[in-house]
Amino acid sequence: MGSIIEMAVYLAAAAILTVYQIREDIQKHRAALLASEGQNEAVIADALGSWTNDNYATLLSQYTQSGNSTLTAPTVADLKTAGNLKQSYRAGPFWGGSYTIRVSMVPDGCTEQDGNCHVSWIFYPSLPYTRGGKPDASGAAQIALAANSQGAQFGFSSTRNSGTISGISGTWTATNPLSGTPAAAILATNGAGNDGNSLYIRRDGSLTWTGSQNVNGVDLHNVGSIDATGTIAAPIVSASNVDVSNAVRSPGTLYVQNAAGTDAAPIDAGAAAVHGNATVYGALEIAxxxxxxxxxxxxxxxxxxxxxxxxxxxxxxxxxxxxxxxxxxVSGPSPRYQYYTVTNGSTVPAPTCSAGGSPQVLIVPQNFYVDTTAQINTYVTGSGPWRVSMTDGQGADIGAQGVVETYCAY
Known part of the structure; x- marks a missing residue:
């Protein structure tokens, strides 16, 4: 009789343990399933963030042209096609419904010129997580926690305040987007005020800096044009070409030197105005x-x-x-060329004139005597060289000396 009772107790205990083991296995399976769902949603949310980065310029153009802050959002399939998702994912969670994505430009009234536009997106299942046909906030929390650990910002709506989605970290809230605002709604967002990347420089140049930058003394290489509206200050500026549209200011003497800084360097400039004296230590060459x-x-x-x-x-x-x-x-319209001492019959060479000048000659007789009743003739013949004549009225040499000046007339 005792053996029968002991056997019955043993079987009952074994049955109870089996039930607990089954329940424990179910709990483990459920926890793994929820964690897997959270990880999948995190991957999709991360791909959505990447897609937003890649398409920011297009989204900004869409907003600028339409004026509508609600933008065209991608589907999960679109993320796969665009390459942001590396593999295919279901269009919705395992408990039913579909994944919903909404994209908008914030804040209201932002403009491309001001550079203050950001893309805000939300990603959520269209149905709350349910267990036994009822919303299960505890299970939704496990999914959001698993997804949030991957780096995305996930949250869920609680039973106590089902109208609000609260982030896992508690740093953000959002309105429950599901109809009826049920508990156990799960949602991911990059934030209502930014696109998650406003702290960084965008590769496509579609976001502008809003404050001064400190690059910590590192070098910038392979830079194209630099346009500055303020001061560019540097102890050394090295450039193969420098365009200056306004002024070069120096607190003292401005030196133009060779690359080694050991000697002066030549300057090749176009039209230049020097307001002050110019001292040239060397030959001055003009065109x-x-x-x-x-x-x-x-x-x-x-x-x-x-x-x-x-x-x-x-x-x-x-x-x-x-x-x-x-x-x-600059020497005048008839600059002198040479002086010659001549007598009657002397020959004087013509000057070599620069272009535009014609050779000229002037004779001045000196130290001569003639009969007071006679005339004096002083003249030259020829076109250069010239023959000097100093005679009386009969054409006789008067024995005079004179000076001949040659010059070029312009």
């Missing part, structure tokens, strides 16, 4: 661009100079003449 007696222009308060276009080195200045401003030699 051979002017032709004598051709017209030129002059600015009030300045005088222009240039060299003769024939390359002879003659310097011309833009002078006012009876015919207006013309290029005239």
């Amino acid at each position: 051979n661009t002017a032709t004598p007696r051709t017209s030129c222009t002059s600015t009030t308060g300045t005088t222009r100079i240039a060299a003769n276009a024939d390359g002879t080195g003659q310097v011309l200045s833009c002078q006012y003449t009876a015919s207006g401003f013309q290029w005239v030699p």
Whole structure:
């Protein structure tokens, strides 16, 4: 009899243990299933964030053109097609419904010019998590916690406050998007005020900085154009080409030196204005661009100079003449060339004139005597060289000496 009773007790205990083991196995299976769902949703949410980064410029353009803050959202299949999801996922959770994605531009009234537009997205199952046909906030919390551990911002609605989705960390809340605002609704978001990447520089340049930046003394390489509205300060600026549209300011003497900084370097510049004295320690070279007696222009308060276009080195200045401003030699319109002491019959060579000049000669007789009743003839013949004549009225040599000046007339 005792054996029968002991056997009955043993079987009862074994049955109870079996029930507990079954329940424990079910709990473990359920916990694994919820964790797997959370991890899957985290992967999808991460892909959605990546998709938002890749398509920010397109979304901003859509918002700018339409003025509607509600933007075209991708589906889970779209994320796979775009390459943000590396493998296919179901369109909804295991308990039914579908995954819903909403994308919008925030804040209201933001503009592309101000650079204050951000993409806000939410991702959630269209049905709350249920157990036995009833919303299960505890199970929803396990899913959100598993998803949140992957780096996404997940939350769920509790039984006590089902109208609000609260983040796992408690740092954010959102309105329950499900009809009837049931408990156990699960939702992920990148935040209502930013696109999750406003702390970083966007590769596509569609977000602007809103504050000063400190790059911690590191170098910037392979930079294109740099446009600055303020001061660019550096102890050394090295550039193969520098475009200056306004001013180069120096607290003292501005030196242009070679790359080693050991000696002066030449400057090749176009039109330049020097407001002050210019001291040249060396030869001053000017272009051979002017032709004598051709017209030129002059600015009030300045005088222009240039060299003769024939390359002879003659310097011309833009002078006012009876015919207006013309290029005239700085030595005058008839600069002297050479002096010669001559007698009757001497030969005087013609000067070598720069382009635009014609050889001229002037004879001045000196130290001569003639009959007071006779006339004196002093003249030259030829076109250079010239033959000097100093005679009386009968054409006889008067034995005079004289000085001949040759010059070029312009």
